[in-house]
Amino acid sequence: MTDSWFTEQGAATPPSSTATLPPSILHLRDVVKTYHAGDLSVTAVAGVDLVVEEGDYVAVMGPSGSGKSTLMHIIGCLDVPTSGTYELAGDDVSDMDEARLADVRNRRIGFVFQQFNLLPSLSAWRNVELPLVYAGVPRPERRRRAIDALGRVGLADRVDHRPGELSGGQQQRVSVARALVTDPDLVLADEPTGALDSVSTADLLALFDELHAAGRTIVLITHEQEVADRAARVVHIRDGRLAEGQDARLAAATRGLR
Template sequence: MIELVTAGKTYRSGTIEFEALRGIDLAIHEGEYVAIMGPSGSGKSTIMNILGCLDTLTRGRYHLGGVDVEDLDEIELAAIRNQQIGFVFQGFNLLPALSAWRNVELPMMYASVPAAERRGRAERALERVGLGDRLENRPGELSGGQQQRVAVARALVGEPTMILADEPTGNLDSVSTRDVLELFDELHDLGRTIVLITHELEVAQRAARIVWVRDGEIVRDEVNDLAAVQAAREASAA
């Protein structure tokens, strides 16, 4: 589903160059739950931006679903971001003046889904994440964990092929972190492809596979033992 081939990214500011990615190779198959882990400045956020079609490579190739992303124009890239990728960010990125269901319907507005259909789909997405009774609440009336669930509902409403989550528990307390990670577990069990960006080992251990990044390179790529994954889930639920 996802393939990076000798992917490199260099940022330039005047005469200064910074090599954020140093020719990495990465393949993620449909239905996988992968955590990309590393410290600040390791390159993991750059990988997220590339995978989400929010940035482009300086060199190398990125194939998404068999399509060479580097050959697409801005309109085609916008369509991929809207239809194929569901984004969940650390800061929630909810509009404070809008109710929960109004926030969830936004991607459908950009996709020109008829108004009569949008509300029903938004409500079903919120019910799916356990917020069917919070449809009219604005973000300021919800806890951090509930706001992140709204963000997950927004990511799901377009039925994307991949959920791309960037530090989704970074602003949450331990209880809300557990709730959101359990939601990702459920989505994975239903066959969703999930790519989770994190610097927290206990979060990464919920995934079936961990890709370790440092200084713009993949230094380790390992499959989590299923028993260890289950143990991490049970420890979080305790």
């Protein structure tokens, strides 16, 4: 987890024999998720292994029915594996009860959804402060942090506007600010461009680029190749299993040369 969202990057440290890998933010080991309905069993996730390191930017791609949504629910602590382990920033969340999972979701994961999930009666800053309300942060501190978050995503002049007074791209930026306001370990974006036009999509992906450059850890769920290409790494899911793709930015550059 970074101390600030947008920071200047220092000079690169030359590699040495004592250099260590970045800590793992997300580590899934042989994760299986099976659903039961009477005598019928369906395995949606079938033995997934995945490591996402601090500061990584990973896109998970897959068609409908591939297990993509189930995997997202597990990563977001909205569901638990049937078997296997899931560590988030070093803590095993595989067997946590619902109360503990809710606390993890609120404090350690910042969600960005396709449909924004903003409350229409609340101003932008009041929507952004909601995770802090649930965390028991005092109101003056909530307001300060929410307004700062909106400023960081380019909406300093829209803090008192309600969602209906904002464009789709601006509403998604409000949801990004809300995802960041708790300074989470992981930003989890589920089809975040699905409700946006091409201009707003490019704008949002540029914001994710900035967050990644500043050291944020991002996992993006998408079925769109052009969206996945903006990530540093792509993994593909099919029939509940993962396959690592080539470096996304390299792949995009290669297609551009054809």
